[in-house]
Amino acid sequence: MQFYIDSADINEIKEANKRGWVDGVTTNPTLVAKSGRPHHEVITDICAEVDGYVSAEVLSMDAEGMVKEGHELAKIKENVVVKIPMCEEGLIAVKRLASDGIKTNVTLVFSPLQALMVGKAGATLCSPFVGRLDDISHDGMDLISQTMQIYQNYDMDTKVLVASIRHPIHILESALIGADVVTVPYKVLKGLTHHPLTDKGIAQFMKDGEKFAK
Numbered sequence: 001m002q003f004y005i006d007s008a009d010i011n012e013i014k015e016a017n018k019r020g021w022v023d024g025v026t027t028n029p030t031l032v033a034k035s036g037r038p039h040h041e042v043i044t045d046i047c048a049e050v051d052g053y054v055s056a057e058v059l060s061m062d063a064e065g066m067v068k069e070g071h072e073l074a075k076i077k078e079n080v081v082v083k084i085p086m087c088e089e090g091l092i093a094v095k096r097l098a099s100d101g102i103k104t105n106v107t108l109v110f111s112p113l114q115a116l117m118v119g120k121a122g123a124t125l126c127s128p129f130v131g132r133l134d135d136i137s138h139d140g141m142d143l144i145s146q147t148m149q150i151y152q153n154y155d156m157d158t159k160v161l162v163a164s165i166r167h168p169i170h171i172l173e174s175a176l177i178g179a180d181v182v183t184v185p186y187k188v189l190k191g192l193t194h195h196p197l198t199d200k201g202i203a204q205f206m207k208d209g210e211k212f213a214k
Contacts, residue, residue: 024052057083066093098122112146129164
């Protein structure tokens with residue numbers, strides 16, 4: 001399973017990359033706005049740091065605008081993936097961009113039937129959101145297992161990128177289901193390396209080591 005970092009903060013991305021945690025990056029307009037920098041500049045800097053896919057989102061809501069933006073974003077570097085919202089205009093844009101050889105990531109997917117349509121349009125990645133479904137008392141991981149099953153049933157090339165991850169259990173369940181990718185905030189990534197028994201064990205080893213280090 002690949003790990004993407006969900007961030008537009010180049011310092012976070014660099015720190016995560018040092019630790020081998022970054023197979024790719026996802027961004028969105030909210031994350032880029034927090035950086036206080038121009039969109040293209042942010043994506044260019046991220047692409048200089050990361051070799052894997054970097055998702056950069058369009059702002060248009062019509063297919064023509066999405067396609068135009070998509071072509072401009074794809075010029076930044078070959079690993080840019082054009083991120084497009086799930087809607088009919090978005091799927092038109094996905095099909096056109098795919099025919100032009102441009103990689104796409106469809107975001108804000110909340111049902112397995114939406115995911116099916118994303119696959120039929122030829123998207124590179126499909127981003128089902130789990131945390132936001134949990135927020136409204138639905139089990140977000142059901143969406144992942146159903147989407148994976150559909151894609152396997154029909155041998156679709158689109159990869160499942162689990163998004164809106166809130167905690168380590170989302171990542172564990174994604175791995176058990178066999179999801180292709182998870183995109184994770186830096187804070188949650190850092191938490192994956194810790195365990196109280198590990199911390200306790202290290203403290204004990206260091207204490208015991210002091211006895212013969214002198």
